[in-house]
Amino acid sequence: MGKVTKRLQVLDPRGQPSGIYGRGLDPDTMPWAIHDPVNQPRASVAEFANLQMAPRLDSLEGKTVYLVSTGFAGSLEFMEELQDWFRRNMPGVKTVLRNKKTSMFTDEPELWAEIKANGDAAILGVGG
Amino acid sequence: MPTAPIVTARFAEYVQRDSRTHGMYLRWSFPPYPVGWVSRETIRGYIQGNDPVTGVPLTQEIIMALTQPLTEEEKHPRIEKRPEHPRLLPPDTEENLHRLFLENGWTDGLPIVLPTEERVAEMLTGTDHAPDEVVGMMSVTTHEERLKYTVEKVAVIAVMAGARPEHFPVILALAASGRPSMPSSTTSWGSMMVVNGPIRNEIGMNCGLGALSPVNYANSVIGRAWTLMSINFGDVRPGITFTASTGNNINYNNMCCGENEELSVWAPFHVRKGYKPNENTVSLFRGWSILTGGMGPGQKLIDTMKRMSPFGGSFTFVVDPLVAKNLKKEGWDDPEKLAESLVDEMNPRFKRPGMVNFVVVGGEMNPLYLCTDYSYFQTVSIDPWIPKSGVRKDPRPLRMPVPVMCKDGSCGISH
Numbered sequence: 001m002g003k004v005t006k007r008l009q010v011l012d013p014r015g016q017p018s019g020i021y022g023r024g025l026d027p028d029t030m031p032w033a034i035h036d037p038v039n040q041p042r043a044s045v046a047e048f049a050n051l052q053m054a055p056r057l058d059s060l061e062g063k064t065v066y067l068v069s070t071g072f073a074g075s076l077e078f079m080e081e082l083q084d085w086f087r088r089n090m091p092g093v094k095t096v097l098r099n100k101k102t103s104m105f106t107d108e109p110e111l112w113a114e115i116k117a118n119g120d121a122a123i124l125g126v127g128g
Numbered sequence: 129m130p131t132a133p134i135v136t137a138r139f140a141e142y143v144q145r146d147s148r149t150h151g152m153y154l155r156w157s158f159p160p161y162p163v164g165w166v167s168r169e170t171i172r173g174y175i176q177g178n179d180p181v182t183g184v185p186l187t188q189e190i191i192m193a194l195t196q197p198l199t200e201e202e203k204h205p206r207i208e209k210r211p212e213h214p215r216l217l218p219p220d221t222e223e224n225l226h227r228l229f230l231e232n233g234w235t236d237g238l239p240i241v242l243p244t245e246e247r248v249a250e251m252l253t254g255t256d257h258a259p260d261e262v263v264g265m266m267s268v269t270t271h272e273e274r275l276k277y278t279v280e281k282v283a284v285i286a287v288m289a290g291a292r293p294e295h296f297p298v299i300l301a302l303a304a305s306g307r308p309s310m311p312s313s314t315t316s317w318g319s320m321m322v323v324n325g326p327i328r329n330e331i332g333m334n335c336g337l338g339a340l341s342p343v344n345y346a347n348s349v350i351g352r353a354w355t356l357m358s359i360n361f362g363d364v365r366p367g368i369t370f371t372a373s374t375g376n377n378i379n380y381n382n383m384c385c386g387e388n389e390e391l392s393v394w395a396p397f398h399v400r401k402g403y404k405p406n407e408n409t410v411s412l413f414r415g416w417s418i419l420t421g422g423m424g425p426g427q428k429l430i431d432t433m434k435r436m437s438p439f440g441g442s443f444t445f446v447v448d449p450l451v452a453k454n455l456k457k458e459g460w461d462d463p464e465k466l467a468e469s470l471v472d473e474m475n476p477r478f479k480r481p482g483m484v485n486f487v488v489v490g491g492e493m494n495p496l497y498l499c500t501d502y503s504y505f506q507t508v509s510i511d512p513w514i515p516k517s518g519v520r521k522d523p524r525p526l527r528m529p530v531p532v533m534c535k536d537g538s539c540g541i542s543h
Binding site for chain 2: 005007009011020022032035049053
């Protein structure tokens, strides 16, 4: 007779999907609230379903491109160097450099409105 | 508006997956990592070089992100849905199940108690709440989908941690906070949880000598349960959702303790936060580390703070009851006023609620305080989770040896 090994039935410990996500902070919110699940704003799958990428440009020539530094360490220096690269290599592209006034986690509607009003495209970074 | 997001290559997989789960097919460009704290020449080299993930020249990639027509997939994005897990895992041997939990990253690496149906059912006797009641949602990330959990799921975690039903109300209160003990940050956070109210003594928590040491059953399993739920409800996957660069071994137990209300000359912490003395609560703190220890009068506290963070920051002092007594003799009857005074003296520009905190923990063996860089976040009521008939204790509750207080010097320690 072979040894009978008892088999156990146990419960799965993992949480279940909720369809709820965290999202960027509202203006005037302190940056550390991004890691505060009680106060961080939430978004649902339904809200994401309406988000789509904008049509692309034919060319950047003669266009205004906003370079937005998010505020992570080195991002401003990166955007300054990228602006310098455009000046030297694509002088027909107008670049406008902006540093986010709030934290990298916080929404900034005024800046987005400025870019929409005056720009043709935007480059955001550097994350991480 | 055509937009080209840039993130360092170290986070390429992270943001690409995040985009997919949100149904946003963003066109990322990835310079090498790190971008912060490097020279201008290095950054210039990144910009003139290739994206290390795709091998494409970085500037060319950025321009293409803004000018190449959208693909059909990009025009019609789909949100990747996570699957629901069945309640039960396939039956297997004890050895194989331990391996399954370990190899899937569902534990903290230490042995667990397997959550059998019988054990989970017993744990559920520690509350009157229905097993299918949703307790909350959690994620260790800021943007990933939160995972929800029921009373039964929390019971699974409590069993895994080695807890008994008497501990379950505190563990449920932790779960109800929705706050993971180890949120994902490259900076490697740690957390602290402090229990107030009569339940501390009822379930045998240690608030006195060695309260922060591994010498007490309740402190150990409750603190561990917070991290096990953070792993399984908060979806910790190292390098994928969890990015703590060095990590933090405070995460094993989260400095779980009770406040020594009996020896403290100050109002208990939860009373200072608006609760009644006989209410049971758990207060949650988060920071990075224990910065230093110290002794001496109140002025030493400000010296310590200035030495540790001259530009301001958060501080939570874990003080032995003897420290509180000494500070009271100096005229500090209310630690909240002491905290305000310290912030004002340090740098009022950074003043915010919960910036400096005091909790009284310890056994009066030494008038010593621990200075942490922790912020206070939240106090959660435990009482809604306690059965109407009271905390459900075992006929013979499990207790480790109670610390012996040396009052006559026979232990060799002089005060």
